[in-house]
Amino acid sequence: MSEPSCVAWLPPWADHGGLERAAVGGDGVGGRYYGLRPAPGQWQHLGEGLRAAHESLRAMPVARIVEALDETCSRWADHGFAHRVRARADIVTATGFSAQAVDRGLDVELSNYRAETLYRVLRRELGDPGVLDGFREDTELGGHTLALGPRVTMAVCSGNVPGLPALSLVRALLVKSAVILKVASGEPTFAVHFLRSLAEVDPAVADAVVVTYWPSEDQAALRSAMEQADAVIAYGSDDACAAVRAHLQPHQRYVEHGHKVSVGVLTRDYLADVGLREVARRVAEDASTFNQHACVAPQAYLVEDGDPGPQDVAEALASAMAEYAAEVPLGLLPSTDAAALQLRRANMAWAAASSPEGGFWRSPGLDWTVTLAPDLRSVQGAGNRTVGVVPVHDVRHILSELRPLAARLQNIGLGATAERFWTLASALGRLGASRISEPGQMAGPSVVWRHDGMPCLSLLLRWCDIEMHQEARHRAKTPAKDDVTQA
Template identity: 50%
Template structure:
């Protein structure tokens, strides 16, 4: 089945493309006449604007209700294909989809719309003299291998009644088209407002064609990839960027004493195992107050083993395996020469727990490496994160009372855009202002009626 999605109004022939992972191949089609695509999206936009926002919310909720069932045919096919291309286990992918799609239920969408716009109906017309208007077309350039990730930005754009050109991620190309096929079954107007395809990073002609039809651009990727897109954005286009990010955890002595080492270890293991630790929200390091660090690390080895049994890690390619083995060797060498370091790991590469007292340069990431770094206090943990402030995103903050309030504020000033409880790092809600910005309100412009005798009737 095609990994691209073309509405029926796309009549011109496109260029076939093939994405490969090992011996597996997936095919799709890429438009060549972007002027025609723009005209089609303009017509689709007229139909989309006539939908009440609550009808859009209900349609998305109905699609998610289908996809929430793990035996739903489209979901099972998407999960199997995602496992082939990402190397993740089907259990891990199912967990990722549960987390991502769980945020797209009606209650969550309405809460996000209300928080950012005051009232969802602001998108339907003037209320109390003001209305919000979304762009005609959003170009969304997706990347990464987190299953289900495109749904968040795709749904945000549709909520503000914008049509979408989506570049699907090569590392997980199946979900977007599969989700849109179900959306078409539920509410064709929404699915017909989206064109989803793929082009190579160096295909500047296609990027320029797609950019030429967009009023807003959403870019996901590494710093260099996002910079390349940012450089091409026109002055009149809204721009939203999700570039390279890092996340950390902190555990204070009081938090550890209150919850116990075994429970804290379970929380950390969950954060470090979800998505095989490949999400930006996944912690690279947990900084733990020194009197509890070793005990938590010991329990963490048990908890990581249990996570690997319940949700098996995916296959690791040769390059990542080499990086992981090197990380283990460095950690084992430090453990052999220091009384404050220790390593727990199985014979295979399913998981690794490292205890250290130094936050070494973050070489390599992912693949379920749970690093515990002992620190004298919470203030020292925050100081250790300062060199990474530019890329700081998410902190799992295990602290209580006044120390929690003070530290959360310090982390916000440092650069964090999200503070969560340990164990909840990889499950952000739609209400979170993704990377610190209002992602629904950021797509709209406002029009106010003022100083007009007809205001009372608007």
């Protein structure tokens, strides 16, 4: 058996003498990887180094950080880029995703972090990105304002979606925060490759990041890492997020992305306008990208009765899923996941055979599964390209099906036109949805989206306002010249 690979990233200033190995566990990855973390009692030293690195970030113009991220992601857009080639191989080994599925996922995820998009999110959430560099005039305040990011943000990653750790990393760096990034056991390899490439572009930015790992049951390591942070970003199951919340301190900013559910809706008018084959292709894209492991992927599509109807959509979707899988195979599932999918398939096939309105389609292997189910409650889970088609009669039926999911509702692929689109969009937003997109666009949300309905950058910030002062009234509109690193 080959020597395990290290999935840690440590800046040159980090003291390797106070670190210990933490084996990465889990079905399919056990024994292949290890992370590095401070030994008990040594986390404070790492925190001190990150706080010093934060001072370097704070002295940089935000434009430099944007340029570093943009150039790094520009290099990753080349499928032959050395760091991407190595990352692809490692992600395939860690997750079982096919190489084509990994490439599709990385393209979707990393295209988000180009300069134009990063400036859009900064402007949307902060108005003027220059507030991160110094005091800027605020006409509503009648004074000036300054935005201050956390000294250190701890980000807890989850799942095995290729490239997803970049989202938390980018958000923290954009507000000039140093980062402790705890990778997930399901896919622990991407982050270290990304940081190596970022260090080649701008070492000072990469020096503000530590990539580490500890097992989820190690509450002592979690608590010690959190003690170094002013802000925490957590992804994961309800239990995983609850474990993080249990250690929060009153001064810490907290952004949580727990378990969410996404679905699609197809009205008869949309099917008539776009055409059955094209709609099926779009839905297959929604359900297959990231192998349906991302929270934005639909578990089911609600299809309005009509001509074509739910049965026609299910049949066309089965063909579209097969076409997608021929180009981008699912890959090799870990044994436990494969067994669980086989059991789900058996249950779906039995349910379809027991109902005159049911239906069941599957690939010869495990690449995709489509079921025609009587209601959302009958759709048996999601993941690994398993999608349910649920017949609905009208708008009220759509809302009644979704209402039990309201607290967890996230992304809606809304296939509707004209006034029905706006009627449904308003109702779905009030019900709980935080993003509404067209079918075929569910898997590629922009970083500009207020993820789970939250302004994810500004939630990390502390603000300082100058008002009711003669100097603020007389100051020109040019950026402040003071050294904010001393604030």
